[in-house]
Amino acid sequence: MISSPPSTLSTCCCIAGGGPAGMMLGLLLARAGVQVVVLEKHADFLRDFRGDTVHPSTLQVMHELGLLDKFLTRPHDEIHELRGMVGDTELVLANFRHVPCSCKFIALMPQWDFLDFLCDEAERLPTFRLIRNAEVTGVFMHAGVVSGVKATTPVGPLQVTADLVIGADGRHSTVRSAAGLVVHDLGAPIDVLWMRLPKAADGPATTGGRIVPGAFMAMIDRRSYWQCAYVIAKGGMAAIQARGLEAFRAELVKVAPFFADRVQALSGWDDIKLLSVTVDRLERWYMPGLLCIGDAAHAMSPIGGVGINLAIQDAVAAANILAAPLADVSVSTSALTPFLAKVEKRRLFPARVTQAAQVAVQNRLLKPVIASGGAAGTPAVTMTVPWPLKLLSCSSWLQAIPAYAVGVGVRPEHVRSPQKEKVAL
Numbered sequence: 001m002i003s004s005p006p007s008t009l010s011t012c013c014c015i016a017g018g019g020p021a022g023m024m025l026g027l028l029l030a031r032a033g034v035q036v037v038v039l040e041k042h043a044d045f046l047r048d049f050r051g052d053t054v055h056p057s058t059l060q061v062m063h064e065l066g067l068l069d070k071f072l073t074r075p076h077d078e079i080h081e082l083r084g085m086v087g088d089t090e091l092v093l094a095n096f097r098h099v100p101c102s103c104k105f106i107a108l109m110p111q112w113d114f115l116d117f118l119c120d121e122a123e124r125l126p127t128f129r130l131i132r133n134a135e136v137t138g139v140f141m142h143a144g145v146v147s148g149v150k151a152t153t154p155v156g157p158l159q160v161t162a163d164l165v166i167g168a169d170g171r172h173s174t175v176r177s178a179a180g181l182v183v184h185d186l187g188a189p190i191d192v193l194w195m196r197l198p199k200a201a202d203g204p205a206t207t208g209g210r211i212v213p214g215a216f217m218a219m220i221d222r223r224s225y226w227q228c229a230y231v232i233a234k235g236g237m238a239a240i241q242a243r244g245l246e247a248f249r250a251e252l253v254k255v256a257p258f259f260a261d262r263v264q265a266l267s268g269w270d271d272i273k274l275l276s277v278t279v280d281r282l283e284r285w286y287m288p289g290l291l292c293i294g295d296a297a298h299a300m301s302p303i304g305g306v307g308i309n310l311a312i313q314d315a316v317a318a319a320n321i322l323a324a325p326l327a328d329v330s331v332s333t334s335a336l337t338p339f340l341a342k343v344e345k346r347r348l349f350p351a352r353v354t355q356a357a358q359v360a361v362q363n364r365l366l367k368p369v370i371a372s373g374g375a376a377g378t379p380a381v382t383m384t385v386p387w388p389l390k391l392l393s394c395s396s397w398l399q400a401i402p403a404y405a406v407g408v409g410v411r412p413e414h415v416r417s418p419q420k421e422k423v424a425l
């Protein structure tokens with residue numbers, strides 16, 4: 001709970017949203033001596049599953065900030081390779097041992113622990129302030145210039161004026177719609193059902209994907225249970241519910257037979273969460289006084305599990321470009337605009353390439369697989385492993401290519417923003 005926030009506040013940079021993009025940017029700007037206020041609508045970082053992957057490039061950022069050793073003392077698991085099952089054949093699809101980063105693995109850590117860590121570090125800096133339970137409801141805009149945000153809090157309305165507002169409030173961004181920024185929908189033919197299933201001695205050893213005719217499921221090892229993502233056709237939830245829970249449990253067993261004795265753990269539809277997948281991108285990420293980053297600028301599909309990575313990379317690039325002009329009191333809001341354009345220019349290419357790859361996997365791989373059969377009871381069809389996947393599985397050097405794409409990504413960023421503020425001990 002926050003303790004009575006003032007009804008008006010003035011700061012240099014106001015960030016809407018305390019997700020990976022907002023918290024990392026807040027930390028970097030505060031470290032560079034910029035006054036930052038982050039407004040987060042939730043009371044804590046505990047929320048629905050939003051991915052647990054901390055990629056090698058994000059770990060590299062931690063290393064550059066001198067925080068890596070401390071970060072890795074928090075409970076996590078390390079994934080050195082990604083495996084997949086195509087029909088009955090197990091394949092290695094990506095091998096992170098060759099990525100050019102300090103850590104040659106993906107760290108699996110619940111997102112709330114990752115955000116708690118960033119928050120703990122940021123709150124040690126005197127120029128950082130996080131206000132929880134503060135939901136941004138609109139922006140102040142005059143003659144095409146954004147000068148702040150309005151928010152609701154449990155103790156009444158809050159108005160924050162700022163030289164720069166950052167929209168880091170995710171794929172349903174209030175800030176971007178309040179400012180009238182134009183969004184292009186890139187299309188997603190799939191939705192995803194998320195659920196937890198208990199672990200047992202049998203079954204796969206590591207995080208990975210399983211594909212059979214008619215179904216695809218990704219499984220993430222969360223120590224005491226599996227977090228499962230079952231891909232369905234866009235808008236297909238109603239049909240699945242109409243077939244009934246027992247039929248759905250049978251569909252899961254078809255793709256992952258070792259769950260046969262555990263699917264009863266799904267006792268009702270409340271145990272199964274629908275994620276409506278969206279892939280979109282802003283036509284322009286900024287306007288005078290406002291910049292959007294992360295999912296607010298380019299909502300990512302969960303495919304490849306790279307959205308957090310892109311959000312962090314956006315934050316690092318934004319801090320590299322904006323820290324100096326923001327710290328300079330003589331730079332006005334309108335003089336900041338060319339720097340905002342520079343951030344978009346730097347990050348548009350990685351977002352565009354990554355989203356194009358996600359759309360291709362959705363349309364060319366997942367959509368045909370889902371359309372090819374599906375419901376339990378349909379006769380089993382043997383699935384042959386495509387030869388490129390067989391080749392990939394034989395060579396750890398070839399596996400380094402997808403590992404780089406997922407673990408590092410296009411145009412990795414390095415911390416160049418200065419460290420002016422020392423942490424309070």
Ligand SMILES: Cc1cc2nc3c(=O)[nH]c(=O)nc-3n(C[C@H](O)[C@H](O)[C@H](O)COP(=O)(O)OP(=O)(O)OC[C@H]3O[C@@H](n4cnc5c(N)ncnc54)[C@H](O)[C@@H]3O)c2cc1C
Binds near residue numbers: 016042053
């Ligand atoms: C089910 C699911 C699974 C995923 N799995 C993975 C994965 O395994 N790996 C991966 O890399 N990516 C994954 N992604 C994508 C990833 O979660 C996003 O790309 C990433 O979180 C984007 O970070 P962000 O900071 O831009 O936005 P978000 O993480 O969405 O954070 C936005 C923040 O803003 C807050 N907020 C929203 N509106 C307001 C408001 N009006 N006022 C104040 N605060 C507000 C939210 O509470 C939230 O804290 C997954 C996404 C989903 C939906």
